Amino acid sequence: MGAVRVHIVPVRLDKGQYERLTRLCIKTGLSASEVIRSALDGVHLRERPSADLGTLYTEINRIGNNINQIARKMNAGLGTKSDVQEALFLLRKVYEKMEVIADQ
Secondary structure (H helix, E strand, C coil): CCCCCCCCCCCCCCCHHHHHHHHHHHHHCCHHHHHHHHHHHHCCCCCCCCCCHHHHHHHHHHHHHHHHHHHHHHHCCCCCHHHHHHHHHHHHHHHHHHHHHCCC
């Protein structure tokens, strides 16, 4: 459990500081309080992943699950040539999706 936050600190910002804070909130998906606390703690803020990137992660995860099922089947001695071909196809799909992520 994190520390209890009991101190409220009103702060005045000039226009430029306020705009930078607002941009950071939008970029990171964090509240102004979270951005300020992160800055005080020396935390490097990263941009929030795009919805497209989240979709790619989900797709890669599903493909990985399919590959694991094929691997289990192969290890049990029940795999076929068709299973090997499907596994290779799925691996190519993973590589394609990883290239999309790397390019972002």
